[in-house]
Amino acid sequence: MAKILMKGNEAIGEGAVRAGCRYFFGYPITPQSELPHYLAKRMPEVGGVYLQSESETAAANMVFGAAGAGARVMTSSSGPGISLMQEGISYLAGAELPCVIVNMMRGGPGLGNIAPAQSDYFQAVNGGGHGDYRVICLAPASVQEIIDLMADAFDLADKYRNPVMLLADGVLGQMMEPVDLGEEKLVQPPEKEWAATGRKKGGPKRLINSLYIVPEECEKHNIRLSQKYAAITKEEQRWEEYQVHDAKMIIVAFGTCARICKAVVDRARQEGLAVGLIRPITVWPFPAGVIARLRETAEQFLTVEMNMGQMVEDVRLAVAGKKPVHFYGRVGGMLPVARDVLAEVKKLYNGGAV
Structure with a gap:
């Protein structure tokens, strides 16, 4: 079609x-x-x-x-x-x-x-x-x-x-x-035996x-x-993995931010940085399982959100203190820009050096 x-x-x-x-x-x-x-x-x-x-x-x-x-x-x-x-x-x-x-x-x-x-x-x-x-x-x-x-x-x-x-x-x-x-x-839609549509004879x-x-x-x-x-x-945990097989840094983002971060991952890879992306599709239940798996191989995590830091708390819970979890956000209706997120990725990847 x-x-x-x-x-x-x-x-x-x-x-x-x-x-x-x-x-x-x-x-x-x-x-x-x-x-x-x-x-x-x-x-x-x-x-x-x-x-x-x-x-x-x-x-x-x-x-x-x-x-x-x-x-x-x-x-x-x-x-x-x-x-x-x-x-x-x-x-x-x-x-x-x-x-x-x-x-x-x-x-x-x-x-x-x-x-x-x-x-x-x-x-x-x-x-x-x-x-x-x-x-x-x-x-x-x-x-x-x-x-x-x-x-x-x-x-x-x-x-x-x-x-x-x-x-x-x-x-x-x-x-x-x-x-x-x-x-x-x-x-x-499935028949719902519990629905309030009238009591059937002899039924509950x-x-x-x-x-x-x-x-x-x-x-x-x-x-x-x-x-x-x-x-x-x-x-019911659902997520998308992108370039995480060898990633040393994992970006976690959802919705529009994830689209922006996918471009960031591509640019980072072009510059030789092993960066990947996890995109939660269910934000509840949060896909903590995949984060727990990747914390064994990744060196650090970065959440990118259009807020002052909210999903980052779920990422930190899933990482359980085993690796650093960083945050980058824009607020008030401002969208993260790929070049700015990439600059943050490079800074963190190089140990904080600009």
């Missing part, structure tokens, strides 16, 4: 539709507004529902209702809007309701700006709201990967009965790239709940959730 040119935000919408999503509730905010705009037209074409909520808080609770009824449902926002959704996301995780949440990250904190950033990493990988919970978090690095990961996002949500977040930055939302959509097929009650008043019952629920998160951590 011939490739077509698509903007990242529109690709998210099309990927969701092709994954069987038929319900979208959300509210416009830059830099993801093209996504709800696209779905406002696309959802009715496939018999789905698009509804612009009065707020992001309302959108999250609408998702709760549709997910509780067994539908494939999603919402999207950026920065401040995702913060407003956090109570609802905690309820979704507590009630074990599958859904997909898109966060097209922008500069912060506060209102910040509408330029791309990666400063919502802490919020995404550590739950973000109240209570002990986790959200599976996928980080694409291209428009094609957005299309591919949307299907995975809904499948993972249903597999583990857990919210899944697609975490991208404003560059990926706004850029246009050729994509292969493949053949459009009718996706039939179907109750969607995250309220456990008795402390012993709440503890039991939390322990069971933690066991699920442990299984996800074991089974």
